[in-house]
Amino acid sequence: MIVDAHVHIGKSARLQIDVGADFLVEAADRLGFDKICCTDLTALFYDMHEGNRLLYEEMRRFPDRILGYATLHSTRFGREALDEIDRCVHDYGMRGLKIYSTPEASIAEPAMIPILEKCAEYNIPILSHTTPDECEYLMAAVPEVKLMMAHAGGQPYAKGDWNRAIMTAGRHPNLYLETASSTIDAGFVEAAVGALGASKIIFGTDMPLLDPYVQRAKIVQTRLSPQERAQVMGGNILQLMGFQA
């Protein structure tokens, strides 16, 4: 089963995106993806309540294809954010959390700790758009939480430094690397699997921002065993989200 762990749905002015579930499921069909793990862009950058509710409605339309991340746009909403996670898990059936971090508003701060603890309590993974250094802070704060470093360092704030991401993930048993990125450096996937094992690498495309064919080729056209490829391309994220292997 192929699962894309990093997909965006909805609208973002900054990312120039406006897509619904029909578009994404059709794209997933063409790519041969069985499931897509989505985060709503309104929830990610504007209003968590509105965005998560919109995602839930799309999940209901495609219950076998769309897995949902509860999404927060900030660490600074205290009890309100924790209640939103409760709602997303209990009422909406979401299986993970997505949160963004920027140098101007880094989530590597004490306000994030209750959120980490909440996710650890629910045993749901967090897909965080964070740098390796931010992940060091987060894992030190709550080592038992399952954290996926979105883009594995291959994003502007992390300066594309996937080598540092691999080293950081090697220090923390519950830190995983998610592969979506504009960066298509030769050897990245082999280096990550070689250093960390296939069980810590999660396939994602970041569509509809990035070209999913490029992201798929990064994994498929590498020197991985069939078993390793199956783990990376879907097995790992399903396991983190609590599905039976």
Place this chain on the structure above:
Amino acid sequence: MILDIHAYIGKWPYWPVDASSPQEVVRVLDSAGIESAAICSTRSLFVSWMDGNEETLSAVERFPKELIGFACLGPLDLSHQRLRQDLDFERLRARGFLGFRLYPQHHSYHPLYERFIDRACEEAATRGQPILLPLRVMMNWGVPAMELGWMVALVERHPRTPWILAGLNYFHELKAGVSLLLRYPSVHLETSCIQGFHAIAKLVEECGSQQLLFGSGVPLQHAGAGVEKILNARIRDSDREQILYGNARRLLRLP
């Protein structure tokens, strides 16, 4: 048939890369179905552009079917002396270089205020030899990048030059490239760092396919991933062939 307009030979100082020798690079290209590639040596970026050019020529002599030499051009001034020699474009052509490359971000100069640049652009225009101008060597956020405004200003100053704009990624970078493509028929855009969703199809829709060139960034970037985005782009097969080969063949005047 695939002709790659943006590849390298040579060492990569920032992290280990599997392929660096000409033989290793040719093997990587072959594994992705790329028959030939325009290269320069990374030695030109980090050690000496002139030494790197010798390495490039040596590689082309060894693999004449698979590799095409582009000469890297750089400043003639050194810290302790001003070289008396000038760029000899006739000799570069005679030695087999089919185009040139500029790397201001690696050679510590401003392309609008460096003395050799204007002459190089005019020579390239007169001779019909392309200049590949990379915004960045590869799509990694940690690798030095040139100011986008420098690229735009340089092209606008020399609109007759056969430019190959390289290393553009998305959003405003790609929009700037599109703007230059639409205004100047001499401008081409290579694909190695374009990773956006439906980006190739949108480029063809907006600009046509005639000014687009396939580039991989091999051996620094994943060869197969670069090819996949062209093979899976929702464009006509005739446009795909132009991007993968036809446009580069015409630009480089290959048989």
